[in-house]
Amino acid sequence: MRVEDTIEVYVVGEMNIYKAEDNKKTFQSYLTNNKNVILDLSNVTEFDTAGLQILMAFKKSLDAKHKNLYLRAPSELIINILKLLKMDNYFEVIN
Amino acid sequence: MNDELNAIKQTFINESLDLLEAMERSLLKIENSPEDQETINTLFRSAHTIKGSSGMVGYYEIEKFTHTLENTLSSIRDGKLSINRDIIDLLLECKDYISDMIRVYAIEESVLTEEMRIKGDLLKVKLQNLKDEKKVLEKELKESSEIINIEGIWHISVKFNEDILTYGFDPLSFINYMQKIGEVRYIFVNAQKLPPLEELNHEKCYLSFEIGLYTELGKKAIEDIFEFVIEDVKLRILPPNSKVEEYIKLIEELKTDSEKLGEILVNAEVITKKELEDALEEQRNRKVLKGEEKKIGEIIVEEKMAHQPVVDVALEKQKKILESKQRESKTIKVDSEKLDHLINMVGELVIATAGLNQQSMKIGFKEFLESVSIMTRLVEDIREKAMQLRMVPVGETFSKFQRVVRDICKETGKEIELRITGGDTELDKNVTEKINDPLMHLIRNACDHGIETPDVREKIGKPRKGIVKINAYNDAGSIVIEIIDDGKGIDKEKILQKAISMGLIQDNQQLSEREIFNLIFHPGLSTAEDVTKFSGRGVGMDVVKKGIESLRGIIDIDSKKNIGTTVRIKLPLTLAIIDGFMVSVDDANFIIPLEMVIECLELNGFSREDTNQKKYIDLRGEVLPLIRLRDIFYNNGFLPPIENVVVVKVGQQKIGIVVDKLKGEVQTVIKNMGIFYKNYRHISGATILGDGNVALILDVQYLLNGGLVC
Known part of the structure; x- marks a missing residue:
């Protein structure tokens, strides 16, 4: 993973239905760069189905462009949900 | 429409405040027993309901805050977060904050101040930061080392309505909850329908789930997880393939009112009637022969009549039946005004019946008399039930004091345990409402002035933790509430000095111990050296006494140095009726509260001359001051040859009331006299007798203290 190929995006606060629209728009804006994306999720305070769907759809879109999505230091909240859904291996988690 | 909305809001306010109170009780209970899953569930449900209903009436800020709280509570419920004192502190703060928000939004219909808003954000952050890594680790270790039992896995396929998110539900929360009723063995998130981000509608739900759940509960219980969204979910629940599971399902689906485990098992055809009889026989035998106390479920398993899981499910079923029975008997809410009205009518009915009774005596027609007597008995029953x-x-009033004591402990660094006994003693609702403030004051006093700091206690050989007991019991038609602390006791000398300096008593006056303690009830007399946030300002004890007296109650203090103080309050069970002793002067009837009457004496013509001068009689060597009702109420008319004295006792004081005739015991409904008579302080109320005449109820306390001894 070369640094110049990668953008870092910090998500702070809620990743839920209330913020779904904002988050979708933000992520979508990074699709045009044609780069790998590191999402820093260490400061996510809320995470629900809407948030999960956006993450999955984001990955799907990046996959289509043969780019990778890395989740960095997801907060415990997110880890627990991914574990619950046995999706711990679905995303690439880095620390 | 507007009215309707207001009514809904009012319901929301009442309901939420009730729930918040329940939350506080639950929190305090959990602090002492963190493993109490039932209470944790209650707590969670309370928060959940507040969240739901506040959203429904449009208070979104309350909804959002409660949502955060609910998340924390759900972590506690799921065992991800263990309870400690700090968490309870935080949760109590959150509970207070919600009730503040309800006050601001719903009651005052205004908006949060900046300060409150910041406080709310701060609380939210605190809630989200709660972590308990040790516990999480432990849980993971435990999970990984558990031997997996493949038998009995339910396959659940869940497909939500794609608009589910806009209805305010989070599909993940349902799956999360499944962990609560069982163990999620496998899960497959189906994202086939999920489009790439560009085409994603962020408000639609694209995911569906295939879940393998191991649980001992049945189809119904799994379905119940989705209770709130049952219309918006396509649910397929495939039961596992074994005999045990089949029994479990049978039991779950069983429609029965019986709360007996054996009957549940028989009804579900798990065991036969014969087997049950044998098991019961075995149970009796073991008790008689071996002294063993075995539960029927244990016997059934031991005798290999059924498998343990089946019995466990039946036990669960039994518990649910019991719970729902309790719920049914617990919850009828009636407007208290309606109740008052009913009781008033019943009072009138009692009076009317008494009138009818007298008329029937006059007529003396046998069949008529019989009918009337049956009716009288029924009316009596109705009155009692009403x-x-x-x-x-x-108990409910008492349990509120737990929080008070806890707050005081936190503030002052003292260690105090509040022990409540006799909480199921019953009292008129009106009285419980009015007794709250005086009791609160007394509890604060006990904690603040009575109980010493832990270090001081240790030094004088007491346990560090002080105990404040609140105890209620019935005592001959009244209820006694005691507040007992094991603190330092009341300093007699200090009270005396203060009372002398205030001119309440003379320097050389001899007072009994009890009289000294009762000086505390004088306005302005507080002996605490330091005034704290909670008490000690010298106002209060007189207010407490007035409060108790307005309920026709009596308050009394007893105290021993370094052993503690006991405050005893005696209250009538209800304000609406009175057990009275009727007397008359000339043709006017008076009622003396029966509980005050000690004895009755004759006052014959000979001693009358004598007592008229002395204004007291010698009652077996004791001086008994006299009050002559005739003098107070200016009755003229014929003076009977023999007058009577009713000896009454209020607190520790005895007095004789001189009347013409004694008429005996009556039970009457108290009527207020109306404001026109409010200056006639000798009378506390009136009642209408069966024959339509009025009898006045004497305020003996006032007669005694009003200096009207003749």
Whole structure:
């Protein structure tokens, strides 16, 4: 993973239905760069189905462009949900 | 429409405040027993309901805050977060904050101040930061080392309505909850329908789930997880393939009212009637022969009549039946005004019946007399039942004090345990409401002035933790509430000095111990050296006494140095009726509260001359001051040859009331006299007798203290 190929995006606060629209728009804006994306999720305070769907759809879109999505230091909240859904291996988690 | 909305809001306010109170009780309970899953569930449900209903009436800020709280509570419920004192502190703060928000939004219909808003954000952050890594680790270790039992896995396929998110539900929360009723063995998130981000509608739900759940519960219980969204979910639940599971399902689906485990098992055809009889026989035998106390479920398993899981499910079923029975008997809410009205009518009915009774005596027609006597008995029953409607256990009022004591401990660094006994003693609802403030004051006093700091206690050989007991019991038609602390006791010398300096008593006056303690009830007399946030300002004890007296109650203090103080309050069970002793002067009837009457004496012509001068009689060597009702109420008319004295006792004081005739015991409904008579302080109320005449109820306390001894 070369640094110049990668953008870092910090998500702070809620990743839920209330913020779904904002988050979708933000992520979508990074699709045009044609780069790998590191999402820093260490400061996510809320995470629900809407948030999960956006993450999955984001990955799907990046996959289509043969780019990778890395989740960095997801907060415990997110880890627990991914574990619950046995999706711990679905995303690439880095620390 | 507007009215309707207001009514809904009012319901929301009442309901939420009740729930918040329940939350506080639950929190305090959990602090002492963190493993109490039932209470944790109650707590969670309370928060959940507040969240739901506040959203429904449009208070989104309350909804959002409660949502965060609910998340924390759900972590506690799921065992991800263990309870400690700090968490309880935080949760109590959150509970207070919600009730503040309800006050601001719903009651005052205004908006949060900046300060409150910041406080709310701060609380939210605190809630989200709660972590308990040790516990999480432990849980993971435990999970990984558990031997997996493949038998009995339910396959659940869940497909939500794609608009589910806009209805305010989070599909993940349902799956999360499954962990609560069982163990999620496998899960497959189906994202086939999920489009790439560009085409994603962020408000639609694209995911569906295939879940393998191991649980001992049945189809119904799994379905119940989705209770709130049952219309918006496509649910397929495939039961596991074994005999045990089949029994479990049978039991779950069983429609029965029986709360007996054996009957549940028989009804579900798990065991036969014969087997049950054998098991019961075995149970009796073991008790008689071996002294063993075995539960029927244990016997059934031991005798290999059924498998343990089946019995466990049946036990669960039994518990649910019991719970729902309790719920049914617990919850009828009636407007207290309606109740008052009913009781008033019943009072009138009693009076009317008494009138009918007298008329029937005059007529003396046998069949008529019989009918009337049956009716009288029924009316008596109705009256008794009607009075019981108003009776509520005092425990609920008492349990509120847990929080008070806890706050004081936190503030002052003292260690105090509040022990409540006799909480199921019943008392008129009106009385419980009015007794709250005086009791609160007394509890604060006990904690603040009575109980010493832990270090001081240790030094004088007491346990560090002080104990404040609140105890209620019935005592001959009244209820006694005691507040007992094991603190330092009341300093007699200090009270005396203060009372002398205030001119309440003379320097050389001899007072009994009890009289000294009762000086505390004088306005302005507080002996605490330091005034704290909670008490000690010298106002209060007189207010407490007035409060108790306005309920026709008596308050008394007893105290021993370094052993503690006991405050005893005696209250009538209800304000609506009175057990009275009727007397008359000339043709006017008076009622003396029966509980005050000690004895009755004759006052014959000979001693009358004598007592008229002395204004007291010699009652077996004791001086008994006299009050002559004739003098107070200016009755003229013929003076009977023999007058009577009713000896009454209020507190520790005895007095004789001189009347013409003694008429005996009556039980009457108290009527207020109306404001026109409010200056006639000798009388506390009136009642209408069966023959339509009025009898006045004497305020003996006032007669005694009003200096009217003749």
